[in-house]
Amino acid sequence: MHFPFCKHLCNYCDFYKFVPNSFEDIEKHQKNLQLNYEVVSKLHSDNGYTWGELDTLFLGGGTPSLWGVEGARYLKNKFEDWNISLKSSGENTVEFNPGSLDDKTLQSFLDSGFNRFSIGMQSLNPTFLKILDRIHSLEDCFEILKLMKKANVNYSIDLMIGLPYGHEKKRDVIDELKRAMVYDPSHFSVYILTVKENYLHPIPDEDYIADEYLKVSEFLNTHGFNQYEVSNFSKVGFESQHNLKYWDSESVAALGPSATGFLVEKRKRYKCGPNYQHIKIENLTKKEFTLEKIYMKLRTKTGISIETLEDRSKAMALRKKWNSLGLLNETSPEIISLNANGFLLIDSLINELI
Numbered sequence: 001m002h003f004p005f006c007k008h009l010c011n012y013c014d015f016y017k018f019v020p021n022s023f024e025d026i027e028k029h030q031k032n033l034q035l036n037y038e039v040v041s042k043l044h045s046d047n048g049y050t051w052g053e054l055d056t057l058f059l060g061g062g063t064p065s066l067w068g069v070e071g072a073r074y075l076k077n078k079f080e081d082w083n084i085s086l087k088s089s090g091e092n093t094v095e096f097n098p099g100s101l102d103d104k105t106l107q108s109f110l111d112s113g114f115n116r117f118s119i120g121m122q123s124l125n126p127t128f129l130k131i132l133d134r135i136h137s138l139e140d141c142f143e144i145l146k147l148m149k150k151a152n153v154n155y156s157i158d159l160m161i162g163l164p165y166g167h168e169k170k171r172d173v174i175d176e177l178k179r180a181m182v183y184d185p186s187h188f189s190v191y192i193l194t195v196k197e198n199y200l201h202p203i204p205d206e207d208y209i210a211d212e213y214l215k216v217s218e219f220l221n222t223h224g225f226n227q228y229e230v231s232n233f234s235k236v237g238f239e240s241q242h243n244l245k246y247w248d249s250e251s252v253a254a255l256g257p258s259a260t261g262f263l264v265e266k267r268k269r270y271k272c273g274p275n276y277q278h279i280k281i282e283n284l285t286k287k288e289f290t291l292e293k294i295y296m297k298l299r300t301k302t303g304i305s306i307e308t309l310e311d312r313s314k315a316m317a318l319r320k321k322w323n324s325l326g327l328l329n330e331t332s333p334e335i336i337s338l339n340a341n342g343f344l345l346i347d348s349l350i351n352e353l354i
């Protein structure tokens with residue numbers, strides 16, 4: 001579920017989002033979500049799907065913490081109206097940004113059934129927060145970390161690497177991770193910054209970024225956070241169940257402008273449009289779907305089983321080659337599971353495999 005509002009638009013971000021002029025814009029979003037729900041429900045029922053008890057929910061942005069107490073209440077009521085229930089044993093995540101959360105808002109999201117929080121921190125260094133055009137301060141970062149720890153909740157921290165001037169200004173991401181770990185997060189997502197052409201800052205060269213990525217991977221893997229996907233690290237049992245559904249190519253429903261859903265048995269992907277009523281549907285061929293499944297699975301530590309691939313002997317030969325290059329985890333010879341060195345090359349490896 002997508003909440004498309006932010007206090008400020010960061011200079012590198014190309015998500016669909018805008019700054020609300022007033023609470024009226026958010027009220028309009030709420031009204032439009034009802035229309036969106038009706039269109040999405042029709043698409044689902046036309047294809048034999050019904051709403052029910054959700055295993056997982058992810059409310060992302062934008063900046064959902066801006067929705068505040070009002071948003072948490074709205075969602076609780078809407079889920080009842082829409083006959084959508086959240087499993088008590090399920091994983092229901094909402095994204096919060098530093099500087100946009102207080103005790104009351106946290107409590108109201110907890111009361112509405114959310115039980116996992118994803119914090120858009122990006123850096124714990126004020127120089128790089130500024131370069132990234134984030135409006136939160138280092139103090140805001142520590143304030144939200146303290147709030148998470150005090151509330152004793154399950155939460156994840158998003159950080160970015162490959163930042164402009166990282167080399168020149170000697171960014172020490174390991175030190176940032178160490179400082180964050182004091183506050184007991186259960187999960188880190190560490191993304192390499194991707195920017196549009198003509199971005200206003202120069203980004204570091206590939207070798208620097210690869211080195212930073214491998215350092216992060218090694219540090220987290222040796223400090224209790226298992227790398228279970230290209231950009232994701234968790235304590236045992238705290239992997240993001242919601243994202244695992246994407247990587248396992250399971251069906252997901254989408255609500256909110258720019259949210260993407262997938263009806264697996266029908267091989268249909270859909271994207272909700274900015275006017276909430278138009279849904280763009282993409283029908284995948286069997287071959288496209290198979291390739292996508294391989295791509296998604298290779299992103300995870302689980303990897304792919306050679307028996308699911310068409311040409312077993314070619315796959316075995318490729319596995320042997322990648323293993324000798326140090327790109328694979330030690331697993332059964334029937335599994336292709338990339339390690340951090342392999343993840344760095346994932347696009348070219350997938351091309352080779354395909």
Ligand code: SF4
Nearest residue numbers: 006009010013061062
């Ligand atoms: S807060 Fe997040 S979604 Fe909003 S503009 Fe910045 S990066 Fe994009």
